[in-house]
Amino acid sequence: MRPLLDMGALAELPGLLDELAGFGAEEGGGVTRLLYTEPWRAAQLFLAERMQAAGLETRFDRAGNLYGRLQGSSPAEPVVLTGSHIDTVRSGGRYDGAYGVAAGLLAIAALKRVCGTPVRTLEVASFCEEEGSRFPLAYWGSGNATGVYDIGGGEDIADANGITLGDAMRAAGFGLVLQQPCLRRDIGAFVELHIEQGVALERTGRQIGLVEAIVGQRRYAVTLVGASNHAGTTPMSMRADALAGAAEMLALLETRARAAGDPLVATVGRLETLPGTPNVIPGEVRFTLDIRHDEEAELDVFCRETLAAFESVARSRGLGFEARCWLATEPAPMDAGLTRLLERACLARNFSARRMVSGAGHDAQLFAPVCPTAMLFVPSRGGVSHSPGEYSTPAQLMAGAAVLADCLYELGYEQEGRQ
Amino acid sequence: MRPLLDMGALAELPGLLDELAGFGAEEGGGVTRLLYTEPWRAAQLFLAERMQAAGLETRFDRAGNLYGRLQGSSPAEPVVLTGSHIDTVRSGGRYDGAYGVAAGLLAIAALKRVCGTPVRTLEVASFCEEEGSRFPLAYWGSGNATGVYDIGGGEDIADANGITLGDAMRAAGFGLVLQQPCLRRDIGAFVELHIEQGVALERTGRQIGLVEAIVGQRRYAVTLVGASNHAGTTPMSMRADALAGAAEMLALLETRARAAGDPLVATVGRLETLPGTPNVIPGEVRFTLDIRHDEEAELDVFCRETLAAFESVARSRGLGFEARCWLATEPAPMDAGLTRLLERACLARNFSARRMVSGAGHDAQLFAPVCPTAMLFVPSRGGVSHSPGEYSTPAQLMAGAAVLADCLYELGYEQEGRQ
Known part of the structure; x- marks a missing residue:
């Protein structure tokens, strides 16, 4: 395995994260994008435009999950999916979730530019909700995609103002019968890139964390x-x-x-x-x-x-x-084969990596029971997260995106498929 | 020493406490009379009327403390003062403070009826504030009477709504230069009657607590x-x-x-x-x-x-x-001589008594450094206080009032003065 993309192909990443941080930006540097609010909606539409500009087909499902798709030449083969979420906690940071979406988008866009049509379809997901910060439930986006939640289950759950999840969803333009169903039965692999939200990488001086399990x-x-x-x-x-x-x-x-x-x-x-x-x-x-x-x-x-x-x-x-x-x-063990693939990508780029457990929950844990799933981390300065102080350097962010791109290439373009 | 008054002379006590509990009464039985609020003001005016009806001279001082006075035949001799406070905690009970005021009023009124003019002037005080439940300070009433507080010191202290103590005082009609100064230099003894707010009397089966010190x-x-x-x-x-x-x-x-x-x-x-x-x-x-x-x-x-x-x-x-x-x-030791006088009164009436420490603060601790001061308790059911569940039986309340009346008689009418 050798690195395929030049890092330059991902150079838009810091700028795209800056633009995304403008949706729900607060004085003091915090970002608040609660599910189905206007800043959240504007951010999803902005991402859809960017996906389209990169030549990806876009669609929203009934819950408000956004997908950007690069159709493969063998449409019968299962989809290779990456992505994360764009909702935030109240006064959260710029990277939690958003990083995985932006990097996935740019990685697939770069692969399209550089390598053309893949064998297997590549998709990037911007899941509508993961944090549980507006409604007392988490993983609404990936949970609907994997069948853990049912879109009709939002009528008994209300936010602090008494607005039900169902009403909020409809007010944002989702939840309609004519919209795409949420459940995905066509996913062959899911790879999520995220900031660590801890200090393990920083303290051990590693560039990439390879998640073996989510607690x-x-x-x-x-x-x-x-x-x-x-x-x-x-x-x-x-x-x-x-x-x-x-x-x-x-x-x-x-x-x-x-x-x-x-x-x-x-x-x-x-x-x-x-x-x-x-x-x-x-x-x-x-x-x-x-x-x-x-x-x-x-x-x-x-x-x-x-x-x-x-x-x-x-x-x-x-x-x-x-x-x-x-x-x-339940604890969610990641797929050993996919994790080895990520590890080889790190080796090929000479990035230091360490295997670790994710103490935080992530969308990936919803996919782990459904398809081979892997997850990689980049360092978080001081381990700070869910706070305006959340920070990873552009170089750290780019390194993670490059490993993700390499992995997506292996999964999407190599004839023998996964590894 | 022999009991002077028949208990019947104090028979109005339970009824007077019921009437007082109507000021600031809440559903569920609680009473809320915060300093300088309308229920508090109405309760003070009600007490002033009752004092006048009993033939006592009344006056408010600048802080809103109310005094009812039975002038003695030797006006040069220091005043014998009893009383307590009428403010409450939020959703407090009917007895904390109010009991000492009502019992003091009725004891002096009964002594006037039965014994006529005393040698020494007897007064009952209804102190404006003791609890510290509206403003972050306590003992505003007795503190102004004893010189611990200065009436002008209320400008920097505000309640939860930002209203200063000074403004609240003026809005209630107090704090005016033409009103009576607060500081009392003419007090020869202070005796406070109060509910125990603990379980020591109940658990030991005693009727009267003789306070040796306030913590x-x-x-x-x-x-x-x-x-x-x-x-x-x-x-x-x-x-x-x-x-x-x-x-x-x-x-x-x-x-x-x-x-x-x-x-x-x-x-x-x-x-x-x-x-x-x-x-x-x-x-x-x-x-x-x-x-x-x-x-x-x-x-x-x-x-x-x-x-x-x-x-x-x-x-x-x-x-x-x-x-x-x-x-x-500081801990406030009570006067040993006055406490012995209370103890003799209990013996004479065949009331069981025990000496004890008061774990709660009381107006009496403000007077202890200024003049001989004593304090007596009656039992509180289950030790419950600062709650609508606060309760002492009419018989318990009457017993305390009788001991107080005996003590006031000894201090006010006996030629040799205190003991």
């Missing part, structure tokens, strides 16, 4: 109920302090997670005290719990044992305890 | 600063999790407070996580810290050592740490 996640809403009482007149021995119970649980969680070792991570991101008054003992505490691991069995055991330990803390303190699991995704 | 308090606002990062991509070993640090501190606080033993209490009533997103490691945590003890030296040592321990936790975790002390009151 499975469990998210819980935990509620502890004690007795709200006067902070001055209730002796320490007569308290049922929900926050003191929570503190014991959190200390225990951290100890257990450290003992379990990488790649297990466990996080309490939000904790609330009720009534939340300085001179009143908290009668209720609610906290979130986010646990991830790339092996289902280990994830299961850790969650089960941790919750059992929490329950025993609650019992010994006379606190009511409830842990509701509201999100559970 | 000193320290309140801190603690801020921990770590690094907000992706919950999935940041290994446990690379985190600066502000909430994990806070959990370690809270566990430590509880252990230390239990080891210190009664009457020390330490409470974290509110804790906030920032950004407060389930899948983001908290980069900042803010929590309140409330520590109380009836001995200044022990309070000091506990606070100093606890904050030093917190700081060492923060240092070992690479977290920024700040603890700002925003309230510090």
Whole structure:
């Protein structure tokens, strides 16, 4: 395998990302493109124009996923798909998702210019939603494409203003019966390029991360109920302090997670005290719990044992305890053959690479059960993500796009097909 | 000493408390009378009418404190003052503060009816503010009466809507130069009757609590600063999790407070996580810290050592740490002679009593440095307070009022004066 494209063929990438960042741009450098909002819609239309200008056929499906297609000479063969998402978290960065879409678009455009018609059809997807930042669900775009979600399932889910996903979708011009169905049964491979959103590449000085698996996640809403009482007149021995119970649980969680070792991570991101008054003992505490691991069995055991330990803390303190699991995704192993292909592309370009687990969820995990799927990362400065401070250098971005292009060439143009 | 008044002389007490509870009454039984609001103003005017109807001279001072006066035959002698406050917390109960005002009013009215003119002037005060529930300061009423606050000091303090204390005061018709100055230099004794707001009397089956000291308090606002990062991509070993640090501190606080033993209490009533997103490691945590003890030296040592321990936790975790002390009151020992007088009154009526420390702050602590001060409690059902569930039985309320009346008689009518 030898590098095919000159890096110059991808030179538009930083500029295209700058233009994309203009949709939903905020003072302070943040970007907010929530699903089906006007900045989101304008960004999708902008990308469709760019795809058309590059000679790709474009279409939106019923959910608002955008595809740019370079038709292959063997239309019966399954499609080689790349891409990512263009929705963002609130005040997010310029690269999370957008990078994979822009790089996929430019890689396919460059291959078309340089190599002409592929054997297998190449497509770039701009998935409509991945973050779960407007509605309490994530992966709406790739989930509809892979059959995990059904387009009709958006009627019971509402945003913070009470607008249902279905209504928002229709207001943006989607969800119509005459539009293209979402489910794709024709995908032969999916390759996603993304920023790392962590510090593994930066700290080890590598240019490319080869994702071996995306972690499975469990998210819980935990509620502890004690007795709200006067902070001055209730002796320490007569308290049922929900926050003191929570503190014991959190200390225990951290100890257990450290003992379990990488790649297990466990996080309490939000904790609330009720009534939340300085001179009143908290009668209720609610906290979130986010646990991830790339092996289902280990994830299961850790969650089960941790919750059992929490329950025993609650019992010994006379606190009511409830842990509701509201999100559970399986770990998604990437395809070994496709990952080796990416690794060879790195070697050929003399890019340093490391195999790693993705601690973040990605559209690729929806495709992993459906078709051979691979994922590659480029470094994130300081690991910062979901923030205006998200940054990767133009050189880092270009390197990832070049490896993606090489991989798409191998998959799309080589007669023997995948590897 | 023998009981002077028949309990029947105080029979109006439950009814008067019911009427008072109508000012600021809420659905669900709560009462909200925040300083200088209309329900608060109406309640003060109602009490002034009742005082006048009982033959007491009334006056408001510049801060809105209301006094009802029964002039003594020796006007040169210092005044014997009783009373409490009529402001409430949000959705508070019917007895906290109001009880001491209503009982004081009826006790002096009954003494006037039964015993005529006292030697020493008797007064009942309805202090305008004690709770600190509208503005971030407490004891505005008794603080102005004792010179701890200056009436002009309300211009820099605002409520949650940005209205300054000064503006609120003027809007309620107070704060005018022509009104009576607040500072009282003529008080010879202060006796406050209050509900316990704890369970010590209920659990020990006593009718009256004799307060030996009101605890000193320290309140801190603690801020921990770590690094907000992706919950999935940041290994446990690379985190600066502000909430994990806070959990370690809270566990430590509880252990230390239990080891210190009664009457020390330490409470974290509110804790906030920032950004407060389930899948983001908290980069900042803010929590309140409330520590109380009836001995200044022990309070000091506990606070100093606890904050030093917190700081060492923060240092070992690479977290920024700040603890700002925003309230510090000294423990207030009550007058031994006055407390013995109350104890004798209990004995004479065959009421069971116990000496105790008040873990809650009260107006009495403002008077303790100024004049001989005493305080007595009646039981609170379940220790519940600052809540619509606050309750003491009519018999409990009447018992406290009778002891107060006996004490006021001894102080006001006996020729030899105090004991």
